[in-house]
Amino acid sequence: MKLEFPVEKTVKLRSSIRTYEDKPLDSKLKQQIKEYIAALSNPFSVEVTLQLLETASSNEKLGTYGVIKGARDYIGATVSEADLNLEAVGYSFEKLILYLANLGIGTCWLGGTFNRNQFSNALEVKANELFPAISPIGYPLEKKRLTDTLIRKIAKSDQRKNWNELFFLKDFSVPLTQEEAKEFAFPLEMVRLGPSASNKQPWRIIKANNGFHFYEAKAPGYSDKLSLDIQRVDIGIAACHFHVAALEKELHGKFEKISDTGVKPPADNHYIFSYIMS
Known part of the structure; x- marks a missing residue:
């Protein structure tokens, strides 16, 4: 399957942009989006x-508590109650964000640092x-604010967990090696590089x-201030990275929920879905 962007290049290119040029996106580009x-x-x-x-200028204040500066336009995600609805949000929104990154358009996932009532x-x-x-959407400003650097440092945005903390073989006590992952080592590595709330990589x-x-x-208590489990959105982001990477490598399978994985997870680890190889 031909994708709209090269996966590895785009995943590594994407970063959270918090400061934007104060100018509107080109109208043709908006239509393309x-x-x-x-x-x-x-x-x-x-x-x-x-x-x-879309807003006429960055002075039309939509509250992001100083996290975002210069953005004129935003994209918001909504979904009705359904099984795997938050995971679907993560998947669809992240695929759009990767597409935009490939076009040179800046974005930044925001799950809590915005005025929810204003945007609603x-x-x-x-x-x-x-x-x-x-997410804000716009042209990234080359000169970063000190605030941007501090946020990235606090969130540990440039750090990622090691393979042996994220991927396992048959049992959660046995880390999965890249050799044992075989052709799926690439999709898993793209998952490892994915963004997540507070970079927790859940x-x-x-x-x-x-x-x-x-x-x-x-993470116990992490989503308590929100009306939803934001880390389920992160799982959808992981599924997006895994899936687009698998499709690029022409690997075949499908996502589904199964009744029994045959695996006993540690405490606070909750089964979400499976990717069944075909």
Whole structure:
């Protein structure tokens, strides 16, 4: 399957942009983005709404508590109640973000550091919808603010966990090596490099019984201030990176929930879904 972007190059290129040039995106580019959004889908068969919110200038304040500067436009994600709905948001939104990174357009995942009421009103979020995340969208400003550097340092944005902390073979006590992962070493490495809230990387993946089983290593209390488990969105981001990398390498399989993985997870590790090889 031909993808709209080279996976490894784009995953490594993508970074969180918090300071933007104070100018609107080109109208043709906006139309291209809207068309890409309209064609997006996810492997969980959940309808995710990604909406472009356009403002006349960066002075039309939508609160991001000083985290974002210069952005005129934002994309917001909403979804109705459904099984794997937050994972679907993570998958679809991250695929859009990778597409934008390949075009040289800046983005930044925001799950908590924005005024949810302001954005809910601006995006006309319905009462029965969940509103997990937004991202600014625009042209990155080359000169970074000191605030940007501090946020990246606090969030440890440039650090990633090692393989033996994330990927396992048949049992959570046995780390999976790249040699044992075989052709799926590349999709797993793209998962390892993925973004996540506070860079916690809550995904744990275990290879067993002809599949890769995705678990959420839930940080106790982390999502308590939100009305949803934001780390489930992170699992969707991991699924996106895994899937687009597998598709690029022409590896075949499908995501599904199974009744028994045959694996006993540690405490606070919750089974989400599996990728079954075919």
